[in-house]
Amino acid sequence: MSVRQSLLAILDQGACYGYQLRAEFDRRTGSTWPLNVGQIYNTLDRLERDGLVAKGDVDEQGHVYWRITDAGRADVAAWLAAPVRRGPGTRDELAIKLAVAATLPGVDVAEVIGTQRATSVATLERLRRARGDDDADAADLARSLVADSMIFAAEAEVRWLDHTAHRLSQHPLQERSLPLSTDRPRRGRPAAASVASA
Amino acid sequence: MSVRQSLLAILDQGACYGYQLRAEFDRRTGSTWPLNVGQIYNTLDRLERDGLVAKGDVDEQGHVYWRITDAGRADVAAWLAAPVRRGPGTRDELAIKLAVAATLPGVDVAEVIGTQRATSVATLERLRRARGDDDADAADLARSLVADSMIFAAEAEVRWLDHTAHRLSQHPLQERSLPLSTDRPRRGRPAAASVASA
């Protein structure tokens, strides 16, 4: 929803045409996440479908301007007022992967973590190099803001990897493996006491 | 891709039927992220379409077992060998939102950050309460592993919010606002020097 909501929020400042929206999004996010132009028009169509924007005037140069509707403005206000929820719906790819990998008997989890750690540290260093100094103008402020977000997240990732590696090293492999249930769920309600345990 | 890959990795341990796969996924991820049963069958169909799994035997009880293919095994191995990349493709909803909000003139960014911070701190506390002690059996180990991941991420989020609030407070609003370009991109290549700057 972030692209959709961002474009809508930008349109709240004034009518724009598609190509211009991409430039605005790029600038405001410090060109951190490249946005395919086609996605803009796609998203605009969907926003129009949902009644949040409307196709407006056409420039003498052929620019198709889109304007936000009242419903769209309300949507932007709600978006800004509501916090981003990191609830059950937000899955962390790395956490899932390691949790699953840790329960896979034949897998060397330490190696998986090691490889990941090396990559994450490299990413972190690249981010720190890429991030300029604190004194920045408005455009670079947005960029460094986003860069900081990724740096903080990468730091937490490395810390978690170390923490996890340490915890897993303290638990023997046998206890770690969760084999497929030998007594699998049966059709219908399960009996009060499972009998067929291997 | 995480659900898809996880199911495939579980199938690498042995044939399963759909409902069982959900139970396995739930257990291995500590029931952190609820998985709609329908999604299992959906994902299995797509994995079959891609030649990574095959519909196997049917139980005397009607259970439809799925088995992994050689291509599927290769896919799992590649998944485990390759680190999770947090590159340009991975968008952070919160970072995007704040970056955009910070460039919206009429918006009180401090308030947005404040609301977010309160929510994030509450989430963090809830996670810490929910997370049991370190001594846990195999099933709880997976749960606390994932819980730790979310705790570390939430901590980083709060730190970033504070960091960002501090940085933004040091920059006056005028410098922060990035108004829509008055000289908008024209059709064709732009002139060497823009003349029409407001």
Next chain:
DNA sequence: ACAGCCATGTAACTTGTTACATGATTTT
């Protein structure tokens, strides 16, 4: 009998994303 879980499946939908087609304009 009925409620409730086990189990499979289908249909529809969301956002995100890419590849491609098309043409105008402008710089080189």
Next chain:
DNA sequence: AAAATCATGTAACAAGTTACATGGCTGT
């Protein structure tokens, strides 16, 4: 003239997600 950029759009697809339909089985 050619290359590059500006600009709009379309078609297709991926992964995730949900709601629903349909039975079977079991405990009360």
